[in-house]
Amino acid sequence: MAEPLRTARAGALGEADAGREVRLAGWVASIRDHGGVLFVDLREATGVVQVVIDPVADPEVTELGRTLRDEYCIAVSGTVRLRPPGTANPDLPTGAVEVAATAVIVLSPSDPLPFRIDDRADVDENRRLEYRYLDLRRPRMAANLVARSRAMGAMRTTMLAQGFLEVDTPTLVKSTPEGARDVLVPSRLRQGSFYALPQSPQLFKQLLMVGGVERYYQIARCYRDEDFRADRQIEFTQLDIEGSFWDREGVFSALEPVIAAVARELRGVELPLPFPRITWHEAMRRYGSDKPDTRFGMELVDLGPVFTGTGFQAFAAVLAAGGLVAGINAGPRETTRSMLDGLVERARTLGAKGLVWAVVEADGTLRSPVAKHLGTPEQEGLKQALGAAPGDLLLLVGDRAKAARSVLGALRLDLGRPGGHDALDFLWVVDFPVFAVDDDGNLAPEHHPFTAPYRVEEMRNDPQNALSRAYDLVVNGVELGSGSERIHDPRVQREVFSILGISDAEAESRFGWFMRALRFGTPPHAGFAVGLDRLVMVLQDEPNIREVMPFPKTQTGYDPMTDSPSVVDDHQLRELGIDLRPEVRASLAGEPPGS
């Protein structure tokens, strides 16, 4: 492409270019003024090259050069030459050469910066977001933008090679109250009515299967109005796929090469395929989590057999009530009183009634607050069950099975989880239950209502044990996405709605349009959605998805750069038929946030 301001790219210059007359353009990354000779590091997207301004050779250019400041946008004409002997910079890819400037133009000056462009200081994130366009010039964010682009490129290349059709779907869709909270958009032409932004393209991609597309993919923006986390924003991006005449195996075999291609592109590693699989039940039993981090052991062990008939009343009561006593071996580690107290407190905040710790002494005896309640056979059984050696710290929880597992699962992560993401342990978690039991003992659907159960009769007659044809992809304990085989039979769909407590009338008003579509020869189909932000986060070894999103929001959904969301004019509201509630108006009249 024609670029009148430049004939070469800074980062690409090398010894082979010596003698070339070039025009370059970019930003002033650093200036070193020696009173005489002046060095300017010119940075652009491809890299950095040193520009030399020599007052003997060119007094006028030198005069201009002394007015340059950091991050001025400039154009430079000059000659590429080898650096004088002994002055090459081996730390710089272009360090063997420099550009002797014959002309410099300031394309655009820069105010003094709110923070340094290099990565040396951890700048307050609010400040980074306020000046995100400057943050994007910094090496970390620049690299993450490249990684994100290459991830999307690898996805598209691999999907196209597999014969998938990229289809985009609407972003103003019908609100479906179950699941996450919808982001709502008021309608002007139909006052009082609202669109929702899609939580996912779920129903549209199923309709594409009805429409004969057979193999669909899309890199789709999705919206869920729930509280923010390190890995959750109100809007995020998914690689969404769906295939007709597929079962789970079709999904896995289509997706695994995509993930492998992205890992190859960003990490230069070959992932071993196929990914391992684990059932949901086994994941919960061994790791206390439906998204196990399998990079380390420290697995949960059922200690019921050890404590059968125990004299330790707390555990005896748990077992008598049908609960679970389980434990982990946290391995050899320094234990101080405050550290152990901290673990007990942590277990309580996680919802456990208590936590029993035990340290194996050099002579094999157990040091533990409850040691006096445990007989010698129990102590020996405990050590054997947990594979304990002298110095090991053992942690035990007795509670309802679900609570005991989740607490131990969380402690396992606290104590064993690797700090970064050097290793990559992908795995499929399969055979999720149809329903999850919430804390009040009620059944709540674990997936959207278009997920096929293994058997509808089982779903109706034995809901707490029924399994669904749903699966998740997990890497290093991070949930990357989920999918399922879908219901393609409208009678089954109606039955499932009914079991989920959605009446025929309700199903008709909310999903009638979709149920009708299922009546016209719907192929069996299945699909998946991969969280792009999370995948790039892990591959770039970043601690949160904001680092791999160009313009993310803060935990309260605020954008410090644009001051969004913001109050709108009354006439805008009037056009939409919207009046703010009095208490909302009153709070707006008070102090504005952020001041």
Added chain:
RNA sequence: GGGGGCGUGGUGAAGCUGGAGUUCACGCCGGCCUGUCAAGCCGGAGGUCGCGGGUUCGAGUCCCGUCGCCCCCGCCA
């Protein structure tokens, strides 16, 4: 809704048991300097210690409240 951490010149930090807005690094402004590359050396400017209240002779420091950011629980079919 709940728990925790943080908030000090433009940036990042230190500031212990309450005693003058003190200190360090970077940046900024000015000067010196012809081979540096995070250039170096000299000088200078720059702060309502997030905000409000309280305790005290005296608060960056202690207490209460509040706002903002981050992490976690809840929530995320």
